[in-house]
Amino acid sequence: MLQSNLTLVTFFVFLGFSHYPRVEEVIVLLCLLMYLVTLLGNITLISITILDSRLHTPMYFFLSNLSFLDICYTSFGLTPMLANFFSGKNTISFLGCAVLMYFPLAMGSTECVLLSLMAYDRYVAICNPLRYPVIMNKRVCVQIAAGSWVTGCFTSMVETVSVLQLSLCGNNIINHFNCEFLTVLKLVCVDTSVVQLVILVITVLLVPMPMLLIGFSYASILSNILRISSAAGRSKAYSTCAAHLTVVILFFGTALSRYLKPSSVDSQEIDKFISLVYAGVTPMLNPIIYSLRNKEVKAAVKKLLVRNPFVLS
Numbered sequence: 001m002l003q004s005n006l007t008l009v010t011f012f013v014f015l016g017f018s019h020y021p022r023v024e025e026v027i028v029l030l031c032l033l034m035y036l037v038t039l040l041g042n043i044t045l046i047s048i049t050i051l052d053s054r055l056h057t058p059m060y061f062f063l064s065n066l067s068f069l070d071i072c073y074t075s076f077g078l079t080p081m082l083a084n085f086f087s088g089k090n091t092i093s094f095l096g097c098a099v100l101m102y103f104p105l106a107m108g109s110t111e112c113v114l115l116s117l118m119a120y121d122r123y124v125a126i127c128n129p130l131r132y133p134v135i136m137n138k139r140v141c142v143q144i145a146a147g148s149w150v151t152g153c154f155t156s157m158v159e160t161v162s163v164l165q166l167s168l169c170g171n172n173i174i175n176h177f178n179c180e181f182l183t184v185l186k187l188v189c190v191d192t193s194v195v196q197l198v199i200l201v202i203t204v205l206l207v208p209m210p211m212l213l214i215g216f217s218y219a220s221i222l223s224n225i226l227r228i229s230s231a232a233g234r235s236k237a238y239s240t241c242a243a244h245l246t247v248v249i250l251f252f253g254t255a256l257s258r259y260l261k262p263s264s265v266d267s268q269e270i271d272k273f274i275s276l277v278y279a280g281v282t283p284m285l286n287p288i289i290y291s292l293r294n295k296e297v298k299a300a301v302k303k304l305l306v307r308n309p310f311v312l313s
Contacts, residue, residue: 009168012097012184014090016081016177017272027276028085031078034280038074041287042067044301052300058136059125062118063290065145066111066247070283073107076100077279081177097179102160104279105181108255109206110152115248116210116217117144122241123217127224155202162195163188175268180275183268207255214248243290250285254278 017024045067049060080100084090092100125132159181169189176183185192218241225237254277291297 009094009172011091011093012172012174012179014080014084014092014177015173015175016084016090018090024085028082031276031280032082034284035074035078035082038280038284039071041284042071045287045290045297048297048300052303055296055300058121058141059118061141062114062121062145065114065148066118067287069107069111069114070286073104073111074279074283076103076107077178077275080179084177092179097174097184098160098164100179101163101181101184102156104178105159106153106156108152108278109155109202110148111251112206112210112255113148113151114145115244115251116213117148118244119214119217119248122244123221126221126237126240151206155206159199159202162198166190166192166195176272176275178275178279180271183271207252211252218245239294243294246289247286250282250289254282 017027046064049055049064080092121136124135128135163181163185166188167190168187171187171189174180174183174187185195188195221237221241225234228234228237254274257274291301
């Protein structure tokens with residue numbers, strides 16, 4: 001079936017925002033700026049986590065994984081549109097489209113799992129601090145991170161193959177700026193009920209289930225915090241969780257608005273803008289959110305700048 005698709009559809013054409021040329025120029029410039037800020041912020045966060053021994057903890061190990069995910073997701077999510085705009089081309093090969101469909105799905109799915117496991121890490125740190133070094137040892141952290149990546153990559157492979165094995169019947173116009181999974185699915189000219197069932201099962205496993213785990217973790221955390229007698233202790237506990245909870249709300253809120261919206265809402269233009277937020281804004285804000293109220297990250301950045309004063313020039 002996949003081989004027959006290769007003879008029917010050998011390339012795809014992106015429409016992007018071509019219906020609004022002036023708007024497209026503004027969007028491209030904003031996306032370029034977001035991409036550069038995302039690279040700078042996340043690379044900086046990864047670097048200080050590696051270079052500063054005080055940050056060699058489970059929380060920052062997971063945060064480094066999250067930053068790397070954001071870099072990959074933004075690179076596959078925004079660079080095709082930037083490349084098409086500056087090159088003047090709006091086409092992509094069938095194989096290229098498959099790659100652009102697979103990797104954002106894999107990165108997004110991995111992040112869903114990783115964020116839920118980061119919530120568990122915060123739960124153990126606050127609710128069981130004496131056993132935290134034993135429970136969240138180095139081997140467990142590596143296994144958690146690896147499990148997140150394997151889960152994300154596997155589920156993405158299942159979804160991508162499920163769509164690309166269906167017949168497209170020569171329909172190769174993608175009303176999007178990327179090979180977005182649900183948009184490509186609309187090009188299929190045969191029954192998609194089985195594929196939609198597969199998508200539903202995977203979506204439930206990767207969105208509502210992690211959200212339930214996060215909700216349970218933070219309910220337990222809140223209950224434990226309320227039992228802390230000192231105001232300073234409660235404040236420290238709150239600040240420990242605030243950044244992660246903000247990122248969770250931003251990430252899952254955007255995901256739910258895109259993939260679980262009512263069927264009556266079917267505006268492709270809205271989908272494009274939501275995808276821009278998902279691919280550009282969220283990864284850009286993550287390192288900012290984690291550094292604004294985080295004294296350890298601020299101290300590590302200052303230490304890095306003192307060691308390398310040329311960075312300021």
